[in-house]
Amino acid sequence: MRDFLPADKAKREHALATIRGTYAAHGFDEIETPVMEDAARLHSGLGGDNEKLAFGVLRRGLDADAVARAAASGDLASLTDLGLRFDLTVPLARFYATHRADLPVVFKSIQIAPVWRAERPQKGRYRQFMQCDIDIIGDASPLAEVELITATAATLSALGLTGLRIRINHRAILRKLVETWSIAQTDYERALITIDKEDKIGADGVVAELVELGLLDASAAPAAAADLAGLPNDGWGLLDAQEPAPWLDVEAYRQLLAIREAVAVAAPDMALVFSHNLVRGMGYYTGPIFEIEHPGLGYSLGGGGRYDGMIGRFLGTDVPATGFSIGFERIVDLIEVPAQAASDAVVLVHDADAPPSALIAVKTELVASGKRVRLERRTKNVKALLERAAESGYGSFAFVTAATASADQLEFKPLTARH
Amino acid sequence: MRDFLPADKAKREHALATIRGTYAAHGFDEIETPVMEDAARLHSGLGGDNEKLAFGVLRRGLDADAVARAAASGDLASLTDLGLRFDLTVPLARFYATHRADLPVVFKSIQIAPVWRAERPQKGRYRQFMQCDIDIIGDASPLAEVELITATAATLSALGLTGLRIRINHRAILRKLVETWSIAQTDYERALITIDKEDKIGADGVVAELVELGLLDASAAPAAAADLAGLPNDGWGLLDAQEPAPWLDVEAYRQLLAIREAVAVAAPDMALVFSHNLVRGMGYYTGPIFEIEHPGLGYSLGGGGRYDGMIGRFLGTDVPATGFSIGFERIVDLIEVPAQAASDAVVLVHDADAPPSALIAVKTELVASGKRVRLERRTKNVKALLERAAESGYGSFAFVTAATASADQLEFKPLTARH
Numbered sequence: 096m097r098d099f100l101p102a103d104k105a106k107r108e109h110a111l112a113t114i115r116g117t118y119a120a121h122g123f124d125e126i127e128t129p130v131m132e133d134a135a136r137l138h139s140g141l142g143g144d145n146e147k148l149a150f151g152v153l154r155r156g157l158d159a160d161a162v163a164r165a166a167a168s169g170d171l172a173s174l175t176d177l178g179l180r181f182d183l184t185v186p187l188a189r190f191y192a193t194h195r196a197d198l199p200v201v202f203k204s205i206q207i208a209p210v211w212r213a214e215r216p217q218k219g220r221y222r223q224f225m226q227c228d229i230d231i232i233g234d235a236s237p238l239a240e241v242e243l244i245t246a247t248a249a250t251l252s253a254l255g256l257t258g259l260r261i262r263i264n265h266r267a268i269l270r271k272l273v274e275t276w277s278i279a280q281t282d283y284e285r286a287l288i289t290i291d292k293e294d295k296i297g298a299d300g301v302v303a304e305l306v307e308l309g310l311l312d313a314s315a316a317p318a319a320a321a322d323l324a325g326l327p328n329d330g331w332g333l334l335d336a337q338e339p340a341p342w343l344d345v346e347a348y349r350q351l352l353a354i355r356e357a358v359a360v361a362a363p364d365m366a367l368v369f370s371h372n373l374v375r376g377m378g379y380y381t382g383p384i385f386e387i388e389h390p391g392l393g394y395s396l397g398g399g400g401r402y403d404g405m406i407g408r409f410l411g412t413d414v415p416a417t418g419f420s421i422g423f424e425r426i427v428d429l430i431e432v433p434a435q436a437a438s439d440a441v442v443l444v445h446d447a448d449a450p451p452s453a454l455i456a457v458k459t460e461l462v463a464s465g466k467r468v469r470l471e472r473r474t475k476n477v478k479a480l481l482e483r484a485a486e487s488g489y490g491s492f493a494f495v496t497a498a499t500a501s502a503d504q505l506e507f508k509p510l511t512a513r514h
Numbered sequence: 515m516r517d518f519l520p521a522d523k524a525k526r527e528h529a530l531a532t533i534r535g536t537y538a539a540h541g542f543d544e545i546e547t548p549v550m551e552d553a554a555r556l557h558s559g560l561g562g563d564n565e566k567l568a569f570g571v572l573r574r575g576l577d578a579d580a581v582a583r584a585a586a587s588g589d590l591a592s593l594t595d596l597g598l599r600f601d602l603t604v605p606l607a608r609f610y611a612t613h614r615a616d617l618p619v620v621f622k623s624i625q626i627a628p629v630w631r632a633e634r635p636q637k638g639r640y641r642q643f644m645q646c647d648i649d650i651i652g653d654a655s656p657l658a659e660v661e662l663i664t665a666t667a668a669t670l671s672a673l674g675l676t677g678l679r680i681r682i683n684h685r686a687i688l689r690k691l692v693e694t695w696s697i698a699q700t701d702y703e704r705a706l707i708t709i710d711k712e713d714k715i716g717a718d719g720v721v722a723e724l725v726e727l728g729l730l731d732a733s734a735a736p737a738a739a740a741d742l743a744g745l746p747n748d749g750w751g752l753l754d755a756q757e758p759a760p761w762l763d764v765e766a767y768r769q770l771l772a773i774r775e776a777v778a779v780a781a782p783d784m785a786l787v788f789s790h791n792l793v794r795g796m797g798y799y800t801g802p803i804f805e806i807e808h809p810g811l812g813y814s815l816g817g818g819g820r821y822d823g824m825i826g827r828f829l830g831t832d833v834p835a836t837g838f839s840i841g842f843e844r845i846v847d848l849i850e851v852p853a854q855a856a857s858d859a860v861v862l863v864h865d866a867d868a869p870p871s872a873l874i875a876v877k878t879e880l881v882a883s884g885k886r887v888r889l890e891r892r893t894k895n896v897k898a899l900l901e902r903a904a905e906s907g908y909g910s911f912a913f914v915t916a917a918t919a920s921a922d923q924l925e926f927k928p929l930t931a932r933h
Contacts, residue, residue: 096548098609100616104544108534115527120881122888124906125523129515129642130549130598130628131569150550151572153594155632162593163585166578174581174593175572179549190517197519199902200893209549213574223548234891238870242889245874249881357871361878451657452776455664459780462539462668469541470661472653474619483618487543 096223101487106432107225110254110423111207114227117253118205121246123229125205128186131177138172141185141405143377148212151175179211183228184405184418191232191416192409201233203242221424228399230418232406237350240383241357243399243419248362250421251387251396254430259396260366263354263385264373266400267347272371275342276319282310284378291374298323301372323371330369331355351383379405382417389429396429397421437490440467441507442481445495447472457495460502485510515642520906525851526644529673529842530626533646536672537624540665542648544624547605550596557591560604560824562796567631570594598630602647603824603837610651610835611828620652622661640843647818649837651825656769659802660776662818662838667781669840670806670815673849678815679785682773682804683792685819686766691790694761695738701729703797710793717742720791742790749788750774770802798824801836808848815848816840856909859886860926861900864914866891876914879921904929 099107115125137149154161154176165173180186183206191202206228214220229246231239244261251259269287278286289304296304302320305311311319322342327333331352339345348369355367368388375384375398382401389396399419407413441461445454454470461468469489474480481492493505518526534544556568573580573595584592599605602625610621625647633639648665650658663680670678688706697705708723715723721739724730730738741761746752750771758764767788774786787807794803794817801820808815818838826832860880864873873889880887888908893899900911912924 096550098548098613099546100613101543101545104546107546108544120886121877122886124520125527126520127518127523127526129517130630131515131642150574150596152598153570153572155569157590159585159588159590162581162590166582166585169578171576171578171581177569179571194517194519199890199906200899201891203888211549223550236866236870236891238873238889238891241870241874242877245878353870357869357874360871361874447655450776451655451660451772452779454657455660455776455780458540458661459664467539467541469622470657471618472620472657480619487618 097221105488106430107427109432110427110430111225111227113253114250114421114423115205115207117250118229118246121242121249123203123205123246125207126187126190127206127208128180128183128190130179130209132180132186132189134172134175134178136189137178137180137185139185139408141188141379141408142181143379145181145212148214149181150179150211150213152177152179181212182210183208183226183420184230184402187228187230187232187418188406188409188416191406191414195410199233201231201239204228204230204232206230219425225423226420227423228418228420230416232416233414234417235403235415237354237383238357239415239417240354240385240401241361243417244354244358244365244367244385245361247387247397247419247421248358248365251426252362252364254426256389256396256426256429257364258390260368260388260390261385262368262370262373262388263351263383264370265344265347265351265383266380267344267382268371269374271344271347272322272342275322276305276311276315278305278310286310287374290372291376293323293372326371329366330371333369347382354383375400377402385419387421392425394425395422396425437488437510439465440469440489440491442469442471442484442489442492442510443495443505444471444473444477444480444492446497449495449497449499453497453499454495457499457502457505464502481510516640524907525849526846528851529846529849530644530646532672533669533840533842534624534626536669537648537665540661540668542622542624542665544626545606545609546625546627547599547602547609549598549628551599551605551608553591553594553597555608556597556599556604558604558827560607560798560827561600562798564600564631567633568600569598569630569632571596571598600631601629602627602645602839603649603821606647606649606651606837607825607828607835610825610833614829618652620650620658623647623649623651625649638844644842645839646842647837647839649835651835652833653836654822654834656773656802657776658834658836659773659804659820660780662836663773663777663784663786663804664780666806666816666838666840667777667784670845671781671783673845675808675815675845675848676783677809679787679807679809680804681787681789681792681807682770682802683789684763684766684770684802685799686763686801687790688793690763690766691741691761694741695724695730695734697724697729705729706793709791710795712742712791745790748785749790752788766801773802794819796821804838806840811844813844814841815844856907856929858884859888859908861888861890861903861908861911861929862914862924863890863892863896863899863911865916868914868916868918872916872918873914876918876921876924883921900929 138146210226211223273286293301302316306313358367379402380400381403384400386398387396401417403415458468491507491509493507557565629645630642692705712720721735725732777786798821799819800822803819805817806815820836822834825835877887910926910928912926
């Protein structure tokens, strides 16, 4: 968990405003849910491994007897009734189930909010971090994915990020691939963990590991290795051959082709790449899945996918849903904040004995004219004071004295930051 | 704890952007601290009664043995190591102590963030609510109060709130008043609780209650009642008489007069009223204290004051500080959001079979031209769909078909909200 000083906070707020504004322009509506959710809901099995990382909130009004009973029964979960959310997807599903009657038939949501995970301290991992999610609930068609990917591409572009690409796959394609290899249904999730490693260990490595884990029969290994061999680099063109590969779910692939065609129209700068080995870890994905890749970075900048079964867990009836989350903490480290309109930000340096009414009159006059104004009492080291102000984005300064009657009398001089 | 649907969330974000922008123009810099603080810090005695309302976070990795030991020893606090902040002042003091070397000599902070209190459910009280605080650390002069009050008045005005007034008092004035009545130092805080009630129970009621509580000697009651009698309505003018009242701390009152004079220059529409019986509950206040009052509302819309001793509790050396907090949840209920630029928000109604690439091409064209665009698949009840969009701030709509090649071909018709 981190404190944010003014320069960092300003950068974050700039990025958040850009994200918020772009998503809103694309027809998404922002909602907010409470930071704490019922502990039972957070531990309903939809959050995968993240559930184990949820911070629990101690039940209010517990006495020593109740605590002793919890210890004796081993039911330590009874000590907590609430927890901090570890993602924004479980709260969204709960929100939608609660408020469905007040929402459009197809609901396009924005959520921009912190989440918490009790991670072990390590570089680049935070226990509190921002998530920026868009989701479309109630649309089973690939138009939903097109809108998600287009809005995300526009947002990344508005943030000044270039050279990114989005990898895309479909859970139906993964399922058929695994089925083709006669891997048992019950081993599906375990097999995906291995397939996910193909970019690191190669196609042969994947097949070898599946055999080693006992998921794939050794006799099927050569055919499986052949399936993975010779796939085109950008993944497209699998239907160009006269006969599609037997492992390919053609219908799902055609969906991806339709998404690709539409995204190419709306976001021609964003490369969309079919990756048969993109898995995305969460068990709840059911359809197209996608991930933002930055060349030269060893981690993704966001991702998402279709999760048609999850809302039904809270609502009782299934509602199609798909979402895209961008990795705010990683992205904010990559972007540059455009130079502030420093000419509009001025520092007024005054002596300690200048009367407050005279100072505030001049300040008010300048604020009313559209300036950002910082009053600074003169210190022994004025140079250091001014350098610090310049680093905070202030562009000029003037001295105010007891004799200053109006802003017209001020002589502004430019400020230059040391770095 | 509440969910916020799109209309409410949009209103809140509008208000927050206004508050953030106005405070920044007045030379304050925004910071952010983590939602969780060390439990020991939250329970250091600075938070007053709010400490009892802090949500505690269960220590990770507790086993049944550790829980049993906590129960046996009665030390239930050992179950938690972190807690959710109940205000933004304790975190600010901790933040300043940590980062002092990286902050300006006089640091003017903005904090806009949620806090949590385990309140019993009741109307108008929330367990999660936003606080918007500005604080000035490192300036012992009344210029700090002038800047706080001026910036707050400008923010309330920018939010469209009128007819407010700010009550002001000084802890030194309260202290001398209580001393004049020979109330014991140790009874000071208890006496303040009674003085705080004067607007409800009258001056005679205050004196009677002080006697009843054994804080004021009955023989001193007539003189005390006389001290409170005949004070001017707006509180000012107490130095107009030849001899100031013996209970009045003249130096502190002069400070308030200086603040009043400067605020009148910068915020002539904001009435500042001296209230000798304004107390503000927190024990840490040391100087000027203030509260926003709305005529006709039975509660304040914000308040603050000087707390020169608190930073020292974390830093070791005293640093002067003063802050002003506005009651966001109460204020957001009072304001009207300016009508959105609905003409810039358009709905495109399409048939289910329209190709995604055609739809997204038209949408992208309109977004690029500065519009906010919502794609809506045609439903049986188009009228209801359009009414809902109008309520969400969309101003016009058009039908898109498979034949639509560009936005030029669209025929936009105005949308009118039902209410």
